[in-house]
Structures are given as structure tokens and as C-alpha cells.
Amino acid sequence: MNDPRDNTAVPNGNVSPSTPAHLPTVDISRLNGSPQDRALFIAELRRILHEHGFFYLTGHGVPPSLVDGMLAASKQFFALPEAAKLEISMLKSPHFRGYNRAGLEMTGGKQDWREQVDFDCEEAALTIGPDTPAWKRTIGPNLWPSALPEFKSVVLGYQAQMTRVAIDVLKAIALALGQSEDVFAPMYEPMPRQHLKILRYPGRDAAGSEQGVGAHKDGGLITILLQDTVAGLSVQAEDGSWIDAPPVPGTFVVNTGELLELATNGFVRADVHAAAVPPAGVERFSIPFFLGASHENTVPVIDLPPELKKIERGVSTDPHNPIFREVGANHLKARLRSHPDVAALHYPDLSA
Numbered sequence: 001m002n003d004p005r006d007n008t009a010v011p012n013g014n015v016s017p018s019t020p021a022h023l024p025t026v027d028i029s030r031l032n033g034s035p036q037d038r039a040l041f042i043a044e045l046r047r048i049l050h051e052h053g054f055f056y057l058t059g060h061g062v063p064p065s066l067v068d069g070m071l072a073a074s075k076q077f078f079a080l081p082e083a084a085k086l087e088i089s090m091l092k093s094p095h096f097r098g099y100n101r102a103g104l105e106m107t108g109g110k111q112d113w114r115e116q117v118d119f120d121c122e123e124a125a126l127t128i129g130p131d132t133p134a135w136k137r138t139i140g141p142n143l144w145p146s147a148l149p150e151f152k153s154v155v156l157g158y159q160a161q162m163t164r165v166a167i168d169v170l171k172a173i174a175l176a177l178g179q180s181e182d183v184f185a186p187m188y189e190p191m192p193r194q195h196l197k198i199l200r201y202p203g204r205d206a207a208g209s210e211q212g213v214g215a216h217k218d219g220g221l222i223t224i225l226l227q228d229t230v231a232g233l234s235v236q237a238e239d240g241s242w243i244d245a246p247p248v249p250g251t252f253v254v255n256t257g258e259l260l261e262l263a264t265n266g267f268v269r270a271d272v273h274a275a276a277v278p279p280a281g282v283e284r285f286s287i288p289f290f291l292g293a294s295h296e297n298t299v300p301v302i303d304l305p306p307e308l309k310k311i312e313r314g315v316s317t318d319p320h321n322p323i324f325r326e327v328g329a330n331h332l333k334a335r336l337r338s339h340p341d342v343a344a345l346h347y348p349d350l351s352a
């Protein structure tokens with residue numbers, strides 16, 4: 001999977017006062033409605049994808065108990081003594097899994113003020129020889145805290161459910177683009193990357209930076225974000241204004257990532273977004289899940305119908321942050337950039 005914490009050359013922090021605009025809502029269960037409603041839904045989704053690349057998702061079928069359990073387990077983890085969290089420090093993982101204290105991840109060259117744990121597919125490390133592509137070193141096991149024995153099953157259960165939701169949404173997007181519902185399958189099969197991050201943003205009084213997470217686009221195919229009760233996320237619209245995306249109970253915020261923008265030659269927008277540090281004394285929890293393409297694949301360009309093709313935007317290339325169509329190489333590039341300390345320790349041959 002491409003890394004969602006991909007940095008972009010956009011101004012950081014200082015998100016301007018938000019407009020009162022709202023993100024649209026997509027009720028994916030309408031795909032199972034009457035033929036008329038299904039057709040209406042697909043047409044609406046097509047417009048949303050072109051204009052926004054961000055929406056609230058309802059009708060997703062995720063049981064509230066699973067969401068509550070995941071949030072509760074995340075809060076339990078962050079409440080552990082620091083030593084118990086550092087037991088799974090990402091510095092111990094050449095595969096970019098594990099815990100980072102606030103201020104260790106970078107976006108736009110600046111510190112993000114949030115503590116976090118990263119997970120991806122639960123898998124064994126590969127045998128690496130001199131000719132093995134470097135990205136294969138990112139394959140490997142997740143790290144699990146011994147202080148919370150039940151954590152692993154909660155996280156893996158939630159991750160599996162998010163993979164299902166993300167693939168359902170990708171199928172709906174395929175239909176909205178006039179394609180067969182499996183048009184993206186050659187990108188995410190045989191092993192979609194399943195990057196899950198649990199995040200805690202401490203309040204402004206405890207923060208060492210104004211930046212919760214700096215302005216960026218997500219690097220994968222699609223992101224399914226769960227927010228707890230505190231607002232903080234904002235999204236940049238095409239006209240440059242910022243739209244707040246506060247939590248709405250029962251929904252996820254969904255956004256399309258750079259690989260989808262690449263595959264649709266910019267018909268689908270991957271919007272820039274950022275999260276602010278919460279007010280003093282308030283902590284914010286959020287849990288993004290990033291579904292990515294399978295590492296060994298190359299991102300194709302999907303041949304859209306003529307009426308969509310004529311409003312493709314093309315893909316802008318940032319010389320400071322090139323996007324590679326080779327998924328594994330793209331993923332490694334983004335991980336090295338986001339985690340310079342892990343890169344220096346485990347990839348001294350590749351880091352500057």
C-alpha cells in the first residue's frame with residue numbers, strides 16, 4: 001500500500017477559518033434499493049467524487065459495538081504507562097509498525113503533535129537478499145502490547161471490517177465511474193494493504209506544536225476515518241477554502257487517496273486535509289484506516305467514458321514528492337519520509 005502519511009508541498013498548519021459548508025453524505029445501502037434509487041445514487045456519487053473526494057458514509061453495516069470496542073481499546077492503550085507503550089516502539093520495527101510518541105512523525109517537514117500506533121496486514125517478514133526490492137523490507141508482523149492481551153483481537157477484527165467497508169466503497173466508486181464493480185480489483189488483489197492508525201491528539205496545553213497533522217493527501221486508494229467526539233479535521237475544497245468535518249455519530253468520513261486520483265487521471269479528487277490540535281485540556285481520538293493497493297502491482301489508468309474523460313483534471317506532479325505508479329516503491333518512499341528516525345535505524349542505505 002502506498003503510505004497515507006504522504007507529505008505534500010502545500011502550506012502547513014494555519015488552517016484558515018472554516019466556511020460553514022458541509023461535506024456531503026453518501027448512504028451506500030442505496031445500492032440495494034430500487035433500480036431508480038440505485039441509478040440516482042450512482043449519479044450523485046459520481047458528482048461527489050469529482051467535486052470533493054471527501055464524504056460522510058452511512059448505511060455501511062458496521063455494528064456500533066465494534067466501533068465502540070475499538071475506541072475503548074484505543075483509549076485503554078493510550079492510558080498505559082509510557083514504558084508499556086514504548087514496548088512496541090516503531091523503532092523496533094523495520095516494517096513501520098508500532099507506537100510513536102507525539103512529535104515523531106513529520107508532515108510537510110514539521111512535527112505532527114499526536115501519539116499513534118500503526119498496524120498493517122498481519123504477516124511474516126520476508127527473507128531479504130541483496131537483489132530483493134527494498135520495499136519488501138516493509139513486510140512483517142505488527143507489534144502488540146503485552147499489557148493489553150485482548151488488544152490484538154479487537155484491532156484485527158476492526159481492521160477486517162474496515163477492509164470490507166473500503167472494498168464496498170471502491171466497488172460503488174467503480175460503478176459511479178461507469179465501470180464494472182471490480183475494475184479496481186487488479187490494483188488491490190492479491191493482498192490489499194490494510195494500514196490502520198490509532199491516534200491521540202493531546203490538548204493545546206500539552207502540545208509542542210500547532211500542527212495535529214499537517215496538510216496532506218492520503219497516499220492509498222481510500223481512507224475510512226472514525227472520529228471520537230472531538231472535532232479537528234478540516235478538508236480543503238477545490239476553490240481553496242477549508243470545510244470542517246466534525247464527527248457525526250454512526251458515520252465514517254471517507255476520502256479518496258492519491259492512488260485513486262492517479263488511476264482516474266484526476267477525475268476523482270484526493271483532497272488535501274489537516275487536523276488541528278484540540279483546545280487546552282481536551283484530547284481527541286481518531287482512527288483512520290487506509291486501504292491501499294497490493295505492493296507488487298502497478299497503478300493503471302482506467303479508461304473512463306468520454307463524458308467523464310473530458311473533465312479529468314490530470315495529475316499534478318510535485319518534484320519534491322513524486323508519486324510512483326509502482327505501488328511497493330511508492331509505499332516505501334512515503335514511509336521513509338514520514339518516519340526519519342525509523343529510516344535512519346533500519347534503512348541507513350536508503351535514508352539521507
Ligand SMILES: O=C(O)CCC(=O)C(=O)O
Nearest residue numbers: 004199213233275286288
Ligand atoms: O485525525 C484526523 O482526523 C485525520 C488524520 C489524517 O488525516 C491522517 O492520519 O492521514
Ligand SMILES: [Fe+2]
Nearest residue numbers: 004217218273
Ligand atoms: Fe489523512
